[in-house]
Amino acid sequence: MSHLHIPDGVLPGWLVLAGWLCTAVLLAFCIYRVKRLELTRKIPLIGIISALMIVCMTLPIIPFAYHVNLSVVAGIILGPALAFISIFIVDLIIAMFGHGGITVVGLNTVVIGSEAVLGYYLFLMFKILMGNYSVGWSSGIAAVISLILSTSILVLVLYAAHVNPDLVIDTEKEPHIESTTHETESNVKNGLSINVFVKTALALLAFGWMLEGVITGLVIKYVSGIRPDLIEPDTT
DSSP states (O other), X not given: OOOOOOOTTSSOHHHHHHHHHHHHHHHHHHHHHHTTSOTTTHHHHXXXXXXXXXXXXXXXXXXXXXXXXXXXXXXXXHOHHHHHXXXXXXXXXXXXXXXXXXXXHHHHHHHHHHHHHHHHHHHHHHHXXXXXXXXXXXXXXXXXXXXXXXXXXXXXXXXXXXOOHHHHHHTTSOOOOGGGHHHHHHHHHTOOOHHHHHHHHHHHHHHHHHHHHHHHHHHHHHHHHHOGGGSSOOOO
């Protein structure tokens, strides 16, 4: 779950703008790359994978508050370029549901999109090293490594933004009445240390990485058994 659950107005403007600029450039590049593809067969897959990602991202696993992304599954089946486009659409839709702010869609697309791209190429590398019969292991390991790397990007974003973790945690709760404004301001001054927050989050996320690795491995192994042609899409 390398996803910024942060509402609008918390991150500094320069960081939000940087996220949107990176996403715009990467989207333009991906659209350019997919122009040479025959998209008739790909469009239904984009819809299916996007729908699955939306469902998984909006269903947290209790008590870990972790949700599965399926980003590496998207990268392997759709290819890196189409997966990045799909992830942008998914992030935009779930942001409209209140799953993070609209302004952080750019950063979330970069973070989760990196999982899909890295996962795709790591999957190909491990498949070469481990053989074609290790599709499940290759995709599972690729998912775990990709999540670790994308979480590192997320941590860097939090450090760059100097975000108080209390603000992030409070966004998952019900809105407070106006009388709690003074209490919230006090929390900002005496909030959690970002270092403590990151260490605690990483300890909990380790379970999520392993879980998503297992799910990714099982899904890709199943798909490879019934539709092996979907596992090696065009390298876009």
